[in-house]
Amino acid sequence: MSDLNNYPWIKKNFNNLNISSLPHSSLIEGNKGLGKAILVNEIAKTILCLESNNSPCNQCNSCELYKNETHPDFIKNNDETKILIDEIREIIDFSYLSSSISSSKVIFLHNCENMNRNSQNALLKTLEEPTDNTYILMTSSKKRALNPTIYSRCNKIKIDNLDQKQINEWVVAQGFNDFNYYDFPSFLNPLEIVQYIDEGDDKKFIKFSETLLQFSNKQISINKTTKYLIDLDMPLIDKINLLVDFYKNLLSSRISKMPYSGKFIKLNDLSFSTINLSNVINELNDLREMIYKVSSLNESHLFKYIIFKLNSIVKLQ
Ligand SMILES: [Zn+2]
Structure with a gap:
């Protein structure tokens, strides 16, 4: 798991967020190679952490499971190059389950610009009627690549280019x-x-x-x-x-x-x-x-x- 101290620009983005008041759906935008997934992992770990609301404690059972990539309340798309409807259905099913360890569940859709139209339409329903304790974190390195309604349903977090x-x-x-x-x-x-x-x-x-x-x-x-x-x-x-x-x-x-x-x-x-x-x-x-x-x-x-x-x-x- 990446240490945020190695990525000062991601750390700055993370520190600007108030995780306890984070909306249910967020879209993290920024060019390829800026570390969007590193930011998502830190947000997800914080949401799931049993001890802290602002940043992961890195010690509790949840943080430990997250580090080992075996957290039962977390799901991420397997294929980041094309996100097909079957994968979205699996993710939607996950959103209806109750959480096992943490108080919330987290869905991570990496490179969501690679959803086809069917996948986007299927996801839209979940974005419009979010289940109570489920957070959807999406990343995209392309602008305007998604159905406009998806953008309007998401809180946007932008990672700026470095000079x-x-x-x-x-x-x-x-x-x-x-x-x-x-x-x-x-x-x-x-x-x-x-x-x-x-x-x-x-x-x-x-x-x-x-x-x-x-x-x-x-x-x-x-x-x-x-x-x-x-x-x-x-x-x-x-x-x-x-x-x-x-x-x-x-x-x-x-x-x-x-x-x-x-x-x-x-x-x-x-x-x-x-x-x-x-x-x-x-x-x-x-x-x-x-x-x-x-x-x-x-x-x-x-x-x-x-x-x-x-x-x-x-x-x-
Ligand atoms: Zn923790």
Whole structure:
């Protein structure tokens, strides 16, 4: 079980809640990798705890059962990628049972944006007529992905994104001393970054930003950069996302007049028209839409075009 002290932003969210007056249905929203499930576990443990109303005592029978994932008054969806009607029915049945140990029961629906329409409709009834001592805690990393009535029946708890400085400090505090924020796509959140590092998959991001850094500084040729992008073992859409992210970062650093530090300091010397660069970024965004629609795009032509274009825009001073 996660210690909340390791996740200061979750702890802040938790401390802002008054668990004893929590409505029966809550929806915890926030991007992937921010720790929504960690927050839900702390809320659930507190609701079920036999000794305390504000935070779990971590000592009572209930807290012990929760830690061992054998609490009889707690249920969570098994499949987080698609939540089908059978699972919702099981959860609804659970809501009619009386509690065994704690005074209340808790239902945890993780990634509830993955409920299909039938599941959402079935759940709606339970949300509209909640059984007395049952709390439903749902998480979602997508906005507006659910039936609007579900939103209107839930108390909403939002976990905000962390800024660059907070992410830096947190990842470094996890023992990754040579962490550099710009080596990672800015759409990744702290838990995702640590997961990539743990699984050894961070190298591809580091190599990607290094290559684009060298290309932007005219240290490697257009052909070599194009070949690198084509050969990169990654879906086309991810490559486009990373490209957009890299140049968006460059653009926003220039617009906000926040100069780069670390090994990205060399980007400070680049001269380019912000309008031209934002045009290429828009073009990349359009390409992304096209990739979703057209299955066979010539990747080689596509990257040659983009890289030539970027090369003509970004100049050394
Ligand atoms: Zn307890």
